[in-house]
Amino acid sequence: xxxxxxxxxxxxxxxxxxxxxxxxxxxxxxxxxxxxxxxxxxxxxxxxxxxxxxxxxxxxxxxxxxxxxxxxxxxxxxxxxxxxxxxxxxxxxxxxxxxxxxxxxxxxxxxxxxxxxxxxxxxxxxxxxxxxxxxxxxxxxxxxxxxxxxxxxxxxxxxxxxxxxxxxxxxxxxxxxxxxxxxxxxxxxxxxxxxxxxxxxxxxxxxxxxxxxxxxxxxxxxxxxxxxxxxxxxxxxxxxxxxxxxxxxxxxxxxxxxxxxxxxxxxxxxxxxxxxxxxxxxxxxxxxxxxxxxxxxxxxxxxxxxxxxxxxxxxxxxxxxxxxxxxxxxxxxxxxxxxxxxxxxxxxxxxxxxxxxxxxxxxxxxxxxxxxxxxxxxxxxxxxxxxxxxxxxxxxxxxxxxxxxxxxxxxxxxxxxxxxxxxxxxxxxxxxxxxxxxxxxxxxxxxxxxxxxxxxxxxxxxxxxxxxxxxxxxxxxxxxxxxxxxxxxxxxxxxxxxxxxxxxxxxxxxxxxxxxxxxxxxxxxxxxxxxxxxxxxxxxxxxxxxxxxxxxxxxxxxxxxxxxxxxxxxxxxxxxxxxxxxxxxxxxxxxxxxxx
Numbered sequence: 096x097x098x099x100x101x102x103x104x105x106x107x108x109x110x111x112x113x114x115x116x117x118x119x120x121x122x123x124x125x126x127x128x129x130x131x132x133x134x135x136x137x138x139x140x141x142x143x144x145x146x147x148x149x150x151x152x153x154x155x156x157x158x159x160x161x162x163x164x165x166x167x168x169x170x171x172x173x174x175x176x177x178x179x180x181x182x183x184x185x186x187x188x189x190x191x192x193x194x195x196x197x198x199x200x201x202x203x204x205x206x207x208x209x210x211x212x213x214x215x216x217x218x219x220x221x222x223x224x225x226x227x228x229x230x231x232x233x234x235x236x237x238x239x240x241x242x243x244x245x246x247x248x249x250x251x252x253x254x255x256x257x258x259x260x261x262x263x264x265x266x267x268x269x270x271x272x273x274x275x276x277x278x279x280x281x282x283x284x285x286x287x288x289x290x291x292x293x294x295x296x297x298x299x300x301x302x303x304x305x306x307x308x309x310x311x312x313x314x315x316x317x318x319x320x321x322x323x324x325x326x327x328x329x330x331x332x333x334x335x336x337x338x339x340x341x342x343x344x345x346x347x348x349x350x351x352x353x354x355x356x357x358x359x360x361x362x363x364x365x366x367x368x369x370x371x372x373x374x375x376x377x378x379x380x381x382x383x384x385x386x387x388x389x390x391x392x393x394x395x396x397x398x399x400x401x402x403x404x405x406x407x408x409x410x411x412x413x414x415x416x417x418x419x420x421x422x423x424x425x426x427x428x429x430x431x432x433x434x435x436x437x438x439x440x441x442x443x444x445x446x447x448x449x450x451x452x453x454x455x456x457x458x459x460x461x462x463x464x465x466x467x468x469x470x471x472x473x474x475x476x477x478x479x480x481x482x483x484x485x486x487x488x489x490x491x492x493x494x495x496x497x498x499x500x501x502x503x504x505x506x507x508x509x510x511x512x513x514x515x516x517x518x519x520x521x522x523x524x525x526x527x528x529x530x531x532x533x534x535x536x537x538x539x540x541x542x543x544x545x546x547x548x549x550x551x552x553x554x555x556x557x558x559x560x561x562x563x564x565x566x567x568x569x570x571x572x573x574x575x576x577x578x579x580x581x582x583x584x585x586x587x588x589x590x591x592x593x594x595x596x597x598x599x600x601x602x603x604x605x606x607x608x609x610x611x612x613x614x615x616x617x618x619x620x621x622x623x624x625x626x627x628x629x630x631x632x633x634x635x636x637x638x639x640x641x642x643x644x645x646x647x648x649x650x651x652x653x654x655x656x657x658x659x660x661x662x663x664x665x666x667x668x669x670x671x672x673x674x675x676x677x678x679x680x681x682x683x684x685x686x687x688x689x690x691x
Contacts, residue, residue, distance in 0.1 A: 131220055135159070135303045137177055140184040147218075147258035148589050148597075155254065156186035156307065157214045161299040162292065164209035165270060170385045171277050171284050173415075174211060174295045189214065192246040193271045194393045202397075208274060208389040211292060213267040213299065214247055216254035219308045230310035232611040235265045235300060235339070237293060239320030239347070239575065242407065243272045253583030256600055260608040263309035267296050269325075273396040274389070276356075276407055279363050283377045285413035290332070293325055294417065297338035315341040315611040319578050323347025323438075324354045327532065328407070331431045332417045341614055343607065344438040345577055349422040350528040350666035355407050362399050369395040423668055426535035435614035438533055439545030439636070445520030446573035447557055449513050462516065463508050467495045494660055501656050517570050522653045525574075530654050531666035534631050542629040543616050544636035546649055547577050547603075551641045553596030555579035555587070581607065595641070603639065618643075 131142045131154045142156035162174040169175065190212030196202045219231060236252060238245040245251075247266030257264045269275065269292035278286025301311045316339045318326045324347035329335040331349060349355070363384075364374050370391065372383035384392065410416045425431055461469035502515040529544075536542050550571060557575050580603040583589055590597040602620040610616040616626050616637070623643035627635040634648045 131156075132183070133220070133306050135306055137303075138180040138184060139182070140186045142186040145216075145254070145258070148255045148583070148600075149259045149592065151218060151259055153216055153218045153254065153258040154220055154307075155214070155216050157212075157249075158186060158188055158190040159184070159213045159215065160190070160211065161213045161267065161296050162211040165211060165274070165288070166208050166389075168385070170208070170274065170389075171288065171381060173288065173291045176295065176299075177211075189246075189248045190268070192248065193268050194274055194389060195240075195244040195271055196393075196397060198244070204390065204393055210268050210270070212247075213265060213296060214249070215304075215307045215309075216258060216264040217308045218258050218261060221306065221308050230305055230308050230313075231261050231263050232313040232315065232608070233263045233265060233300060233304050233309040233311070234608070234611050235267075235297065235314060235316045237269075237316065237318030237322035237325045238266070239318065239322040239578075240271070241353070242276065242289065242321045245271070245321070249583075250585040251582065252578070253585070255583035255589060256581060256604050257608070259601070260604060262608050262611055263304060263307055265296075265300060265304070269293050269296070273366065273392055277363060277366075277384070278408060278410075279377050279381060280408070281377065282412055282414075284363065284381045285410045285416075286408055287410050287413075287417045290325065290328060290407065290417045291334075293329060294332065294334045294338070297329075297335060301338060312340065313611070314339040315343065317343035317345065317607065318347065319345040319575060320347050321354075324349055324351060328354075328418060328422070329432075330434070330436065330536075331422055331425045333419060334415060334417050336432050339432070339434065341434055341611060342432070342436045343610065344436070344529075344532075346440050346444055346525060346574055348438070348525075348528045348532045348666075350426075350532045350664075351524055352528070352664050353524060355409070355418075355422070355665055365399050366392070366395060369398070421665075423531075423535070423665060426532060427668070429539035431536070431539075433540040435541045435543070435610070436536055437543040437545065437610050437616050438529060439547065439639075440521075440525050440529060441572040441574060441576055442546065442548040442550075443514075443517050443521055443571045444525040444574040445517040446570035447575055448520060449517060449570070462513075465499060465503075467492050467499065494662070497660060514570055518653070522650065522657055526650050527654055527657045528664070528666040530649075533629055534634075537629050537631055541614070543610075543626055544629040544634075544649070545616070545639050546636055546646065547572055547639045549599055549640040551595055551599070553590075553594055553599070555596065555599075577603070580604070599641065602643075606639070 129144060131144070133140050133142065133156060137160070140156055140159060142154050145153050145155050147153055160177040160180065163169060163177050165172065165174060191207035191210045192205065193210035194204065194206040194208060197205045217231070221230070234257065236247065238247055238252060246268050252266050254264050270289045275289030275292070276286050278284050297314070297316070300314060304311050316326050316329060323344040326342050326344045327347065327349040329339070330342050363380075367374050367380045367384060370384055370387050372380050374380050407418070409418050409421060411419050420430070458469055498519055502519045506515065508515055533542050533544055548571070554572070555576060556569065557573060557579070579587065580600050590600050598620065602618055605618040605620045606616050609618060617623070621641070621643055623637070624645050626637050627633070627645060629635060636646050636649050638644050638646050
């Protein structure tokens with residue numbers, strides 16, 4: 096009976112679509128508005144018609160449930176498929192965003208725990224005469240936000256640029272912060288629910304995307320920042336194997352220090368204490384927290400340091416682990432999805448984080464005078480409370496001086512000249528981890544590397560969008576700038592056709608969609624050489640700007656420098672460089688507690 100119902104829904108959808116394509120007039124529900132109707136496995140959904148930046152018609156379907164609401168007994172549990180809905184779902188508006196604090200609205204709490212929604216945008220709907228397998232390439236975007244904020248909504252991730260190409264675009268929400276990554280480091284609450292949401296979304300795409308004109312056998316996953324790290328983790332996850340066919344990681348990697356948390360992080364116990372839940376029995380503690388109002392959990396989470404933003408973890412004890420082993424080992428062994436993989440970063444990734452430093456005048460003053468205690472904290476050689484991150488009881492003041500001498504030397508530093516700090520942050524958090532990941536992956540799969548360094552007329556930059564502090568120095572292409580060339584944004588007007596900015600948008604989108612179609616990046620929008628495969632021997636990359644060119648050994652001197660700093664990082668192998676990496680000795684090493 097279920098199969099017959101599904102076939103009926105799909106036939107109804109095809110008949111409706113055919114009527115729309117012929118008449119562009121009445122909708123199938125009797126509404127005279129021309130809105131498209133699609134039959135998914137879960138039920139019917141009515142969408143809307145939009146126009147791309149080049150005035151091309153496309154169809155949008157927003158707020159599609161891909162999972163049951165993760166509330167009540169489903170909180171801190173793997174997601175479950177949403178079975179069906181009655182009637183016709185309205186795809187005009189997005190669903191709730193997941194609980195998060197809005198940095199643009201005085202850090203107020205927004206969203207709802209019922210937040211697992213997807214959005215689909217397509218320039219073509221299936222026709223009765225078109226075989227179901229002859230669909231368009233599918234591009235699934237995973238949003239960034241440090242695993243604590245963000246959504247797939249079109250206020251930041253609008254489809255207008257991608258809809259000028261023949262691809263189907265999917266965006267979605269996944270659980271964040273406590274709700275996405277709460278863990279007791281055992282089977283009681285293994286965590287990684289946000290990643291499991293991503294896996295379920297990819298399963299939903301396999302089951303449903305043909306109804307939207309997409310090809311389930313040509314799925315590319317891509318994401319920026321935490322979304323890029325998510326793509327990297329999905330490439331490594333056995334649960335996602337076979338659910339996608341190409342991968343693009345933008346400014347994020349599984350080997351970055353800000354991705355996987357420490358087993359010693361006791362945020363779960365701290366949260367339990369704030370909620371008056373006993374910690375004597377782990378299962379009872381989890382159940383007590385599960386019964387609390389989500390707003391109360393969110394408010395208390397905000398006070399935790401460290402919190403749940405660094406609680407993604409190797410969950411080998413879970414029944415179906417999403418990250419079964421250390422990512423470095425999985426990459427080295429070739430135990431991951433061997434798909435074409437494109438990865439890259441921006442010229443000055445760390446520039447986006449400068450406002451966090453500029454907002455504290457004492458820190459700026461300390462940095463400008465060469466205060467090594469401040470440098471140790473800012474260069475992330477120690478934790479916020481001064482605990483060394485170095486291996487084998489290393490001296491953080493000594494290593495901070497090493498970092499200071501390499502990046503600053505005699506040049507000095509002040510609030511208007513923080514480029515040395517920007518580069519130190521860029522290399523530590525992005526350049527070195529990505530270089531290690533690409534080198535390891537290149538031994539087993541085709542890998543393509545890029546650097547976005549466009550600095551021409553009409554350059555788009557988050558430094559020009561008032562997201563943090565006014566008057567932020569513009570150090571060049573920074574973390575997150577790439578999404579401005581890929582997605583339309585409510586905070587910026589659509590680019591004007593025929594401008595240099597529009598050319599750069601067309602070029603970037605074309606590179607991404609060409610990779611989605613062929614598994615090799617390229618573009619015919621701008622003259623560019625053939626994009627070479629990245630190998631450990633040659634380490635070639637493509638520079639993405641107004642005159643694309645091939646480069647080699649990107650930031651090699653800076654990468655080599657960080658290999659000399661004995662710091663415990665996921666991108667370091669225990670035997671790499673012959674360094675002592677056995678873990679910190681609590682009795683060794685001098686702590687940065689004063690001016691040096």
